[in-house]
Structures are given as structure tokens and as C-alpha cells.
Amino acid sequence: MLPSVSQNHYQVLGVAPTAAAADIKRAYRQLVVRFHPDKHGGDVRYEDQFKAVAVAYGVLGDAGKRATYDHQLAQATRRAQDTQRQQQYRPASQHVYGVPMPPPTPLRTRPPAGAHERHYQRIPQQRVRFNARDWLLTLLFIAGIVLAALAVKVTMDRVSASSNYEEGLRAYARGDFSAAYTFMDETLHFRPDYAFALQRRGELELLVRHDSRAARADFQAALRQPLPRRVAATILYRLGRCETALGRPAAAELRYTNALQLDTTLSAAYLARGKARLLDLRQPALALADLDQGIAQRRRSQTPTPWHYLQVRGVALTSLGDYAAARAMYFQVLQANPRDGRTHFLLGRLAAQTRDSAAACEFYRRAVALGYEYARPAQEGCQ
Known part of the structure; x- marks a missing residue:
């Protein structure tokens, strides 16, 4: 069924006004494929609908434009409701037993004045002058609009980032790592400083995509944000894995040590540091102590080594x-x-x-x- 040209942008895309940014993008992609003119032999109806879908997404796909459109749509709805109420209202004085009364005739005390009795006087136009107070108020009004727009954009970015992050976690949990990486990437598009999204994307780059440099950059960016000690320790351990993969054993040992300073129960960091100290730094005594500590912790927690x-x-x-x-x-x-x-x-x-x-x-x-x-x-x- 083709959407009507009188529909608003939400109706064109077939989504609710409260739909998340990801749902709007998904609906847009589906409709672009559905109404593409090449699939319908150049049918003008489908070409018009294809354009309508593109225009709708151009507004709803941008957080700032969407907020402005929502405001205009609400105003238009209120005006339509007011007009409907006015048309339904009829003064009781104009009806007698259900029959409308004729409008009252104007009261005339004399014939209308002729042209010779009418006098016209030109009113001189006055130039509008702004004083300092007017300029100040104008600037404050513009600044208020800018701040309001920025607040709306920040809010919408945070909402979009949270939605994409949750979707990414669900994809991560079910093993769909490609989708998880895409959602984490979208999250960081809206919130580049989102530490937990940086951590997850770094893990995917390190463990799935085997891109140690990109993973290291994400882990370093995440550590610049305030984090719980255990989370920071885990990220430092992952960062040590990146340094090992990049052939920097001394840097890797330092990262493992920093991780253990934050969380002494992180057995994986003990094991990784022991391996680095033995195979890369040639320190078998220190390596054996780390390996024994990591294995003992895993035994206590009943976790296989x-x-x-x-x-x-x-x-x-x-x-x-x-x-x-x-x-x-x-x-x-x-x-x-x-x-x-x-x-x-x-x-x-x-x-x-x-x-x-x-x-x-x-x-x-x-x-x-x-x-x-x-x-x-x-x-x-x-x-």
C-alpha cells in the first residue's frame, strides 16, 4: 500500500512519533528498497513516494531537524483542533426552537457620508530605532534559541547512543559480532567519549577483527574517562594484550602491573604478565610467581586455567x-x-x-x- 502525500513524515516512514533513531533508519532503508523507481519500471507514483521517503528521512534522521519538526507538528495539530472546536460552536442566541435567527441589520441614523465629506490625512511613517536595551534583548533571545537547540541535540544524541549501545550488547551476547561492532560504532558516532562503548568496540577489534592498533586507541580513549576500578583494570589488561600483539613487551608488562594495582583478583592479568615475563623479558623466576598466583586464584574461584x-x-x-x-x-x-x-x-x-x-x-x-x-x-x- 502506497502512503498518501498528505501524511506527515512519521506516517510516510510508517513509524511512531516516539520511535528511536535506529527504528527510523531501519524503516527508511526498507522503504527506499521498496519504492525505488527502477523496481517499478519508472512508475511516477513510486518515484513520488521514493522522494517523499527521502525527504522524511532527511528531517527525521537529523536530531535537530526532527526536534524542530516535532514542535511544528504539535503546533499544527493544536491549530487544527482549535479550528474544529470553533466550527462546532454556535451561540445559543442565534437559534429559536432550532431555527437560526437572521443576522441583525445595522442601525443607521443617517445616509452614508459622501465623498466630499470624507477627509484623508497621511500619517507620517516613523523609523524604528533600536536602543541598547533592545539589542541586548535580541541577543539574549538568539542565545536562548542556540542554547535550546544545543540542549535538544545533546539530549537526542544521548538517547540515540544509549539505544545503539543496548542493541550492541544484545548482538554481542548472541555472538553476532559484526552487528555488535556496527552498533558500537553508531554509539560512538553520537557519543565519542562513551567509555563502555569504547571498551566493547576495542574488545571486538582485538579478539574478533585482530586489529591491535585500533583496539589500543579505543582502550586508551576509554581510560581517559572516569571508570570503576574493576572496569579500568580489565581495560588495562586488554591494553596489555594489544601491546604484546604489537611487539612491545615492556609496555605490556607495565599495563598488566597497572591492572593488578587496581584489581589484585584479576587472574588473567597475572597469567598474561607471567607469560610476557618468561617468553619476552626472560625473567623465569618472576614469571613463575605470576603464573602460580594466577593459577591459584582460578582454583579458588573454581575456574579452569x-x-x-x-x-x-x-x-x-x-x-x-x-x-x-x-x-x-x-x-x-x-x-x-x-x-x-x-x-x-x-x-x-x-x-x-x-x-x-x-x-x-x-x-x-x-x-x-x-x-x-x-x-x-x-x-x-x-x-
């Missing part, structure tokens, strides 16, 4: 010469992931360090069989 951190702990124990504990840790990893070729390779290196060549070659063979090609040179050395 990712197996690769147990593997890293085995490497730290090997570096410190505690071969028995390292071997026990590697076998614990194999219980969780028996087909991990890297763990077999690490067991082979451990056996080589303890001068057990037969066991080392067997572990290298298993690692290569499981697809871990880095173990192939070591296996070839056994032959």
Missing part, C-alpha cells in the same frame, strides 16, 4: 632447573590436550636436557606426527 598457561609454567620450571615439576606439568597439559604437538616437543627437549636421548627422540617423533613441524630438525638429529 587455559592449558597453554600450564604449558608456559612448565617452560618456566624447566628454565629454573626443576625438571621433575616441569615434566609433571607437561603431562597435566597432555591430559587436557593429548594431541598437542608442542607439548610433546617440550617433553623431548626436557628429556634431552636430562640426557635421556631415547625418550627425547620418541617425543620428537610424536610431535612431528601430530603436525608440529618445529620438532622435525630435532627428530632428524636423532637418526
